[in-house]
Amino acid sequence: MIPVVIYNRKITSEIKKGSFIQYLENCHDTKTIIYKDNSLDFFSQFKDAVTWCKNHNHDYFLACSINADFPCCLDFYNLDTIIELGTIQHADVLVCSAMVINSPIPTNNPNLYWVDKVCSVDCMIIYKNSFKQILGLPDNVPPKHEITGLFLDNFFRKQLFSPYMKDKEGNNRFDCSKYIKSVQQQQQLYKKMYHPTNSSVEGLCLPVYIINLQERPERLEHILAEFKGRSEFDINVVQACKDECGALGLWKSIRKVISKAIQKDEDVIIICEDDHKFTPDYSKEFLFQQIIEGYSLGADYLNGGCADFKDAYVITKHLFGMITIRCTQFIIIYKDFFSTIMQADYDQNVLSDIKLSELTERKMVLYPFVSVQKDFGYSDVTQSFNQHDGYITTLFDLAQKRLDKIKNLSEIESFS
Secondary structure (H helix, E strand, C coil): CEEEEEECCCCCCCCCCCHHHHHHHCCCCEEEEECCCCHHHHHHHHHHHHHHHHHCCCCEEEEEECCCCCCCCCCHHHHHHHHHHHHHCCCCEEEEEEEEEECCEECCCCCEEECCEEEEEEEEEEEHHHHHHHHCCCCCCCCCCCHHHHHHCCCCCEEEEHHHCECCCCCECCCHHHHHHHHHHHHHHHHHHCCCCCCCCCCCCEEEEEEECCCCHHHHHHHHHHHCCCCCEEEEEEECCCCCCHHHHHHHHHHHHHHHHHHCCCCEEEEEECCEEECCCCCHHHHHHHHHHHHHCCCCEEECCCCEEEEEEEEECCEEEEEEEECCCEEEEEHHHHHHHHHCCCCCCCCHHHHHHHHCCCEEEECCCCEEECCCCCCCCCHHHHCCCCHHHHHHHHHHHHHHHHHHHHHHHHCC
């Protein structure tokens, strides 16, 4: 008998049971063990479910949203086979239906992927590997969070079974195969180009352009202190372009720096915002070596550390490729990318990090990060960072941990 948890991930008084749930309730091979209307009880109800499973010696349970549809989200007759897939790979959870997927990593099964983040889940299998961790979760859930994504963020070994990622009409919600094919092509290209280097960086010096608003002297003081005594950098302070929209002002400032770099015929530059802070992982040798390797791989720009990202994949031991990279407090721009930036169209809604990501596929993030943002308690560019003290620091920490997971999962597959 397969234990089943039926949950509601939306706070609503109107509950409409999908055909899948109606099927489960009439199926003698399953047992519905718990259901609560309010998604704020989500963590609590899953603790109850785990306790029930442990008391009845179950190794897993099937968790389904009240709105899940059968058979679009899951071929129930093949459920035993699907469950076995996750068991073999020691998964914490196997997701069968979701709306948002981030950084899928292929396994030796063409339908199975490790995933970094997953949200809006309607069907998943929870394995006993995760039971202890679930019991340690808080009972209450912070408001304004997608509940299943918040729940699944707690687990390292998350897998996605892709054939059932379909909506009610049977259309693919997320085409993993298309994404994976694109990433694998990019990785193969990088592999052909990649030749590990151990070049001497002695005597090398890179131009750094620091963007600073004249009315922010405390930030200028901070950033100059970060570079004090670092002879590997040639420091140039550039007065930021002021605009009512801080994000637009930043993009104009980046263009201003690129224009200066073109005039000076620079081969590679570092653009630095005045809230940049070096991490303990920074060293001249590490940074310069990655800049050399990035160039050999045909990169257009490197990012020293990001607060968020979309769809990351391993390129080398210390470089990740990504579809989207958030934050620009420390970026390395190569000469061949200068004209692309200057010729790009933009409007008052431009976001520099998103724009740079859209302009090229050949972008990479250093791993581990050499740069994070200092929390001044405010941001002139990103208003969401002004939510509360420490928010931006938390985002960088989480992004680094997510990359740790992706690297570890990629290594699991490379040795499998």
